[in-house]
Amino acid sequence: MDVVTLGESMVLFTPDTEGPLRYVSGFHKTVGGAESNLAIALTRLGHQTGWISRLGDDEFGLFVRNFIRGEGVDTSNVSFDEEAPTAVFFKEKLTGGDPKIYYYRKLSAASRLSPDDLDEDYLKQASYLHVTGITPALSKTCKQTVLEAIRMAKANGLKVVFDPNLRLKLWSEQEAAKTLMEIAAVSDIVLPGIDEGELMTGYKEEKQIAAALLDNGSKLVVIKLGAEGAYYATSSESDYVKGYKVDRIIDTVGAGDGFAAGFLSGQLRGWSLANSVKLGNRIGAYALTVAGDVEGYPYLHQVDKEQRKKEILR
Template sequence: MSEFLTIGEPMAVFASEDVDKSLVEAHNFGKYAAGAELNVAIGVSRLGHTAAYLSSVGDDPFGKFLIQAMQVENVDATYVTKSNEYWTGFYLKERVNVGDPSTHYFRKNSAAANYDIRNLEKLNLDDVKIAHLSGIFAALSENDLEVLKALGKTLQSAGKLITFDPNLRPALWDTQSRMIEVTNELAKLATIVVPGVNEGEILVGTDDPASIADFYLNQSRHTQIVIVKIGPKGAFIKEKGKPGRTIQGFKVDKVVDTVGAGDGFAVGLITGLLEKQTLDNAVKRGCAVGALAVMSPGDNDGYPTPDELHKFMSQSV
C-alpha cells in the first residue's frame, strides 16, 4: 500500500484554449484529468511519493482515460473500481486572463457518487502515513457522505494523520446550511484542517484567520493543527495550545488559472510532512506549489517535480 491515500471523484475536464471566450463561443478545448483529490494524489506522486486513490469510474472512454492518466502519473489505481451501471463525470472550463474561470459540470449520479462502501473492507492501511479527505466527495451524494465518514473513522482508529480541506462546492448542496453543518462535522475527523479564509467566512462566520483556527481546534479533540490559506499572503498556522503565526506566500508574475491552487497547497504540505520537514517548512512548500499551480492552465499541470520545486523556492527567496 502507498504512504499517501485519498478518496474522491476523478473527472475529465475540457479546458478551453480560447482566451476570454465564453464556453458558448469557444471552439478549441484540451482534455485533462481533474478532480480535487486526484489533483492532490498526482501532485504527491510527482514529488516522489507513493500515492493511492479510491474511487469509481464508469466503464466508458472518460473512465479509461482517467485510469490511464493515473498510471502515467504513477498514482496507484488498485482501489478504483469500474461501473457498468454509472458513468464518469466531466466538466467544461473557460480560459481567462484574470480571475476565476467559469465552469460547467456534468457529474450528477456518476459512478463516483455511487461508490460502494463495501470496497472499504478491502483496504490495506499498513503503509499509509497520511490520508487526505475533502468536502467535495461528501457533497456528491448521501451515499458518499456515509462512505467518507466510515473511511475517516477507520483512519482514526488506525492512528493515521488525516488532513481535511473543506473544498466548498455550494452548487452540489441542497442548502448552504446543510453544507456548513456537514462540512464542519467532517472536519472533526481530521488531525489537520486546511480551510481557505473565504471558506472560513462561510463556515465559521468570520474572515479572521485566528478565529477560524480557534473554531476548529476547539470543536474536536482530534484536530491538532489548523492552517488557514490566505491567498497570495500565504497561510496562517495555529497549533493546539500555541500562538498562531503567518507563513508568507510567493509572488507570481502572471495568474493563468486559479483552479487547483488549493489542492496544490495540500500537495506541498503533505509531501513536506512525509519528508519530516518542520510544519513551517511544509506550509511554505504548500504556498510554493499553490503559486506554481496558478501559472499553468490545467488543474494540476503546474504541480512540480522535486527539481522544479527546489528551483522555484530557491529563486523566490
Template sequence: MSDVDLLTVGEALVSLRSPGPLATGGTLTMHLAGAECNVAIGLARLGHRAAWAGRVSADELGEFVLRQLRAEGVGADGAHRDPDRPAGLMFLERRTADVTRVRYNRAGSAGSALNVDDLRGPLAAGARVLHLTGITPALSESAREAVTWAAREASAAGTFVSLDVNYRARLWSRAAARATLTPLAGYASVVVASADELDLVAEPGADETTAAADLLRRGVRTVLVKLGADGARAYTRDGVTEAAAVPVTAVDTVGAGDAFTAGYLSGHLDRLDLVDRLRRAVALGAFAVAAHGDWEGLPRRDELSLIAGSAAGTTLR
C-alpha cells in the same frame, strides 16, 4: 509500515478545456481533474507513494482517468469500474485573459455513487495519510456515508487524516455542508480552509481566530488558512505561524488550493517543521497558478527551488 504514503478518496473528473467561449464552439482539450486527484499527483510528483480510490465509468473516459493517474505515478488499484454511470465532466472556458468560467455535468456520475464498500479494501491496506475533501460528501448520501466512515476508521486506527473543506456552493448549501463537515473535522489531524470556509467546520459565525481555537480544542493538530496572494496562516496549540506567497505571474488559479495542500502534506511526510511545511505549500501553490491546468505545472522534487530562486522571465540553460 504501509507501502502507501497517502491515500485519497473522491471523484475523478474529465475536464474539457476551451481557449474561448463554449457557446461559439472550437477546440476542446481533455484533461484529468478533481481535487483529490490533484493532491495525489502533487505528492507523486514529489516522490511520495500516493494512491487514489473511487469510482470511474466503465468506458473510454474511465480508462482515460486511470491511465492519467497511473502515468503520474498514482496507484489506482482502489478504483471501481461502474458499468451503469457516466464519467463526471468539467467544462472550463477562458472568457477573458483574467476570467475562466467552470461548468459541471456530474449529476449521477460514477464518482457520485461512491459507497463504504468501495473503500474497505483501500483503507485496510493502510496509508500514512488519508486525505479527504468537502467535495465528495456533497455528491450523494452514499458518498457522504463513505467519507465519514473512512475518516472515522482512519482516525481510530491512528492514521493522520487531512481534510480540505473545499466548499462548492453549486453542490450544497452552507447549512447542509456545515451539518456534515463540522463533525467530519473532528476526525482530522489537519484542516485546510479559506477564511470564508472556516465557519463550516467550527462555530457558525465565528471569526478566524475563534474558529481555529474551536478546532484545536476538538483535537485538530493544525488549522491551515489559505490566503491566496497573501500566503497562508497556520494555527497550532503553540500559536500562529504565517508564510508569504511566492510572487509569480498567475495564469490559471484552478487547482492552486489543491497544490497548496499537496505541498503541506509532502512536508509532513518528510517530517519538516511547520515553517518549512508552509514554505513548500505556498511554493506548490505558486507553481500551480503560474501554469495552465489543474496539476500539469506541479514540480518534481528537484524542481522545488525553480520558482523561489528565479526572477520573472528567467530561462534556465
C-alpha cells in the same frame, strides 16, 4: 504508501479560445479532480500515493484511470461501474478573471461510492488519509464512505487530513457548514480557505476561524490566505507564512490542492510546520502559472533547486 485519498475525478475540457462556450469549437481534454490533483502533486514530489474512486465503465473512465495511473498514482482500488457514467466538466476562459466551471456530474459513477468500496487493509498501509468536502456533497453514500474511511484511518493510526474544498453548486450553505464541521471534528489537520473557514465557523478573521476549528476537535489548522500566504495554528503555536509572488497568473484551479500537497510533503519529511507551509505556498504558486489542474505541479528537483537558494529545504 504515504497518502491515500478518495473522491471523484472527471474529464476536463478546456477551451482553445477565450469567451462564452457557445462560441468555442475546440477543446483540450485532460483530467481534473481535487483528490487526484493532490495525489499527482505528491507523487511528483517523491511520495507514494493511492487514489480510491469509481469511474464509469466507458472510454472516459479508462482515460481518467490511465492518466492518473500514468502519473505514478496507485489506482488498484478504483472500480468501474457498468451502470453510471464518468463525469465531465468544462472551463470557460474569461479575460482578466478566474475561469467559470460547468459540471456535468449528477448520477455519475463516483456519486455511487459506498463504504463497500473501501478496503481497510489497503488504507492502513498509508500514513495519511486525505479527504475533501466535495465527496460528501455528491450523495448520501459518498458521505457515509468518507466517514467510514475516517473511522478506518483512526482505527489504524493514520492521520486524517481534511480540505473543505467548498462546492456550493452541490449543496446548500447550511448543509455544507454542518457536514464540513462534522468531518473537521474527526480530522487531525484541516486546510480551509478563508471563505470556507467563515462558512464553517461564522468567523471572518483567520485567528478566530482557527481557534473555532481547534475547539471543534482538530489538532492543526492551516488557513490559506491566497497571495498573502497562510496562517497555521495548533493548541501551542501559531504563525503566518508569506506567500510567493506570481507575476502572471494563468489559472487558479488546482492551486489549493497543490498547497495541500506541498504542506503534506513537508510533514512527511519531518519538517517544521513553518517550512511545510512554505513548501505548500510554493507548490500552490507553481500551479497558478500553467493552465490546467495538474499541469503546473513541479517535480522535487525543480523545487529543490529553487528552494535551496532560499535555505528553505533542509
